[in-house]
Amino acid sequence: MRADLHTHTLYSFDGDPTATVNAMCESAIAKGLTHLAITDHCDINGEIEGIYPVLDKDAVFDAVCAAKKTYARRLTVLFGIELGQATQYPTEARALLERYPYDIVLGSLHNLANTPDFYYMSVQDADFPAPQLAEMSDGEIAALFERSLQETSALLDFEGIHVLPHLTYLHRYVRQVGRKLNFTPHLPQIAALFEKMIRQGVALELNTSSLVADGTGLPMPTAELLALYRQCGGKLISVGSDAHVPHRIAQSFDAAAALLTACGFTALSVPTAGGILTLPINS
Ligand SMILES: [Zn+2]
Ligand SMILES: [Zn+2]
Numbered sequence: 001m002r003a004d005l006h007t008h009t010l011y012s013f014d015g016d017p018t019a020t021v022n023a024m025c026e027s028a029i030a031k032g033l034t035h036l037a038i039t040d041h042c043d044i045n046g047e048i049e050g051i052y053p054v055l056d057k058d059a060v061f062d063a064v065c066a067a068k069k070t071y072a073r074r075l076t077v078l079f080g081i082e083l084g085q086a087t088q089y090p091t092e093a094r095a096l097l098e099r100y101p102y103d104i105v106l107g108s109l110h111n112l113a114n115t116p117d118f119y120y121m122s123v124q125d126a127d128f129p130a131p132q133l134a135e136m137s138d139g140e141i142a143a144l145f146e147r148s149l150q151e152t153s154a155l156l157d158f159e160g161i162h163v164l165p166h167l168t169y170l171h172r173y174v175r176q177v178g179r180k181l182n183f184t185p186h187l188p189q190i191a192a193l194f195e196k197m198i199r200q201g202v203a204l205e206l207n208t209s210s211l212v213a214d215g216t217g218l219p220m221p222t223a224e225l226l227a228l229y230r231q232c233g234g235k236l237i238s239v240g241s242d243a244h245v246p247h248r249i250a251q252s253f254d255a256a257a258a259l260l261t262a263c264g265f266t267a268l269s270v271p272t273a274g275g276i277l278t279l280p281i282n283s
Contacts (some may be wrong), residue, residue: 001239001250001253001256001257001268001279001280001281001282001283002032002033002034002035002279003033003034003035003036003037003239003268003270003277003279004028004033004035004036004037004239004240004241004243004249004250004253005035005036005037005039005078005080005104005163005205005239005240005270006037006039006080006082006106006163006205006207006238006239006240006241006242007024007036007037007038007039007240007241007242007243007244008038008039008040008041008082008242008243008244009021009024009038009040009060009063011040011055011056011059011060011063012040012041012055012244013041013052013053013055014041014244015040015244015245016244016245016246018245018246019243019244019245019246020063021038021060021063021064021066021067022063022067022070023246024036024038024243024246024249025067025070025071025075025077026246027246027247027249028075028249028250029071029074029075031249031250033075033249033250034075034076034279035075035076035078035277035279036075036077036078036249037077037078037079037080037103037104037240038060038064038067038077038078038079038080039080039081039082039104039106039240040055040060040081040082041055041082041084042055042057042081042083042084042096043084043085043108043110043111044083044084044085044086044088044089044092044093044096045084045085045088045089045111046084046085048089048092051128057096057099057100061079061100064077064079065079078103078104078272079100079101079102079103079104080103080104080105080106081096081100081102081104081105081106082106082108082165083096083097083105083106083107083108083161084108084109084110084111085108085109085110085111085113086107086155086158086161087151087154087155087157087158088113090158093158094160097160101273103272103273103274104162104163104270104272104273105160105161105162105163106161106162106163106164106165106205106240107156107161107162107163107164107165107202108165108166108169109148109151109152109155109169110169112144112147112148112151113151115144115147116128116129116130116131117130118133118144118169118170118172118173119173121133121173122134122173122174122176122177132177133173133174133177133179134177134178134179136179138179138180138182141170141174141179141181142181142182142186144170145170145171145181146186146189148169148170149186149190149193152167152193153192153193153196156193156196156197156202161202162202162203162270162271162272162273163202163203163204163205163238163240163270163271164197164202164203164204164205165205165207165240165242166205166207166209166220166221166242167193167204167205167220167225168181168183168220168221168222168225169220171218171220171221171222172209172210172218172220175218183222183224183225187228190225190228191228191232194228194229194232194234195232195233197229197234197236198232198233198234198235198236201236201271202236202271203236203237203238203269203270203271204221204226204229204234204236204237204238205237205238205240206219206220206221206226206237206238206239206240206256206259206260207220207240207241207242208240208241208242208251208252208253208255208256209241209242209243209248209251211251211252211255211256212252212255213251213252213255214255215252215255215258215259217252219256223259223262223263226259226260226263226265227263227264229263230263230264230265235265235269236269236270236271236276237265237268237269237270238268238270239253239256239260239268241253257281257282260281261281261282265281266280266281267279267280267281268280268281
């Protein structure tokens with residue numbers, strides 16, 4: 001696959017200092033990609049409530065515009081954003097999408113309403129105290145996942161989202177603390193969510209940030225859920241490494257291509273502001 005449609009630069013609060021826009025483009029070219037989306041974090045609730053540093057949107061816009069020109073003949077650079085929790089501050093989120101000409105908008109859910117980021121539920125951080133997943137019952141973890149599906153469904157009503165990244169974001173942290181998330185009881189709710197995505201024309205993302213090159217590790221979502229999406233009639237499918245450092249661009253993409261092929265997908269098919277981007281999976 002020659003497109004990585006979810007990456008972060010040093011403008012993201014958690015981006016690596018070496019992850020300049022140009023360094024990300026150079027790495028994408030070195031790995032044979034034809035398309036790269038720069039999708040820095042804007043967790044709208046985190047910015048408004050002072051939890052995270054505010055993304056310098058003008059700076060990243062200027063850097064991506066410059067990179068589009070610099071690499072025009074070698075790489076298609078998409079100006080994107082990973083917009084977190086849009087439905088928690090819809091007016092501000094809407095204003096952001098109207099202010100910048102985003103090519104691609106990822107609509108994320110990193111934390112539930114009035115609940116810390118799932119990441120902080122997996123680590124002890126004095127600055128961000130959070131209930132710990134390791135100490136929760138299976139039922140409490142299942143309830144968190146159910147709430148995440150409900151809030152993700154509400155997110156789909158927010159107009160302007162092209163891609164739903166890491167649908168099973170909670171799964172990564174549940175797994176990291178040695179616990180399990182059983183999807184079986186949630187499959188009807190997940191299928192209903194997929195049907196809504198299909199109606200709204202929003203793509204599902206295969207996020208490879210926790211996938212290992214040999215195919216082990218954790219695809220987000222899992223093969224079981226990718227196959228369910230396909231069975232529901234899902235065709236819009238994206239892929240992203242979620243790299244925060246240049247060398248992680250296109251991480252485990254061969255394994256991801258094999259997974260998508262096994263689930264019945266033949267092409268990446270991703271809505272963008274400029275129309276649907278269709279690219280072969282096996283290239
Ligand atoms: Zn994310
Ligand atoms: Zn991300």
